[in-house]
Amino acid sequence: MRRTWSILLGLLWAAALLLALPRDGQSAPVASVESDAVRPLVLIRALGPVPHDRLRSACRSLLRTYPVRCEIGEKRDLLAVWSAWDEGRSQLDARAAINVLFRDRSPDALVELDVTEVDIYEVDKPYVFGLASLTDRIALVSLSRIDDDGAERLRRRLHKLVLHEVGHALGLHHHDDPECVMRQDPTTASLDSAPERPCAECHATLMNNAARLVRPGQPALDRARGHLVRGAYDDARLALAETLHAGEFDHELLRAFATAFFEARQYNEAISVLRFVVKQDPEAAEAHVDLGLCYQVRAREGDRELAIEHLEIALELRPDWELVGDHLDALLASAA
């Protein structure tokens, strides 16, 4: 019975989110990216010694292809990622390095791209050209294995790698299509034959994501998610508090914060955020559903009644919301 509940709850939660919270990779009706002022910022940083023209070239690739702004930031010292260095392989563990880079990433940039001349690898692979974290929005690209066939070839390879890894950081997944830069190219030969752009479908997804992710508070939300995944709950709370203090939010952003805390089982924070939302906007039916579910899952004394109350409010606001109606019926029918 308990298992059935948790499955149902999971489904309802997902459905509630789908109704109002577009996620990475989904198309959503959003405003088009029109001016520089509303383009998300990609910060490019050298990790260790990297010629400046490589960084500028990476910047140009992004500006030509993606709806982003681009800045070259302060260089990072290789010593910063020493804990990710594998002495035996003489390579940098890319995933471990991204984990370290996350800790002091810029609070303002949506995406950080680090470029290094050091050879990098991923567990179970001899090497990788680059790696990105979709959730941390950090991309890492290595010049180590692409810089041996002349300047023009290097420029073209770097262009493709930058678009691919920053594509991930902006929410694109791998796309097994020969005409798409999001295809996987594990060798320089295959990289040389790769296209120089994403396919139309991936490009449309990226335009949508960029327009949505440029909202105020998104970098703080990403940071909070990153901290929650790492179990750094205090840091996540701090990111939320700073966002609220700065007034940089809309209700959808706050619901996304609540979802992140909910998924990390930090129900008190999820509930506080959602209570704030429904206080400001008592007609936000989705937020009432989220809040009802949070109370139900937290299951402290009195929470069941609060869950019922908020699900009922949601149904009053949206009487045709069948899934919520069914869930409420089941909750009412269950033993108090």
Ligand SMILES: [Zn+2]
């Ligand atoms: Zn990839």
Ligand SMILES: [Zn+2]
């Ligand atoms: Zn594609």
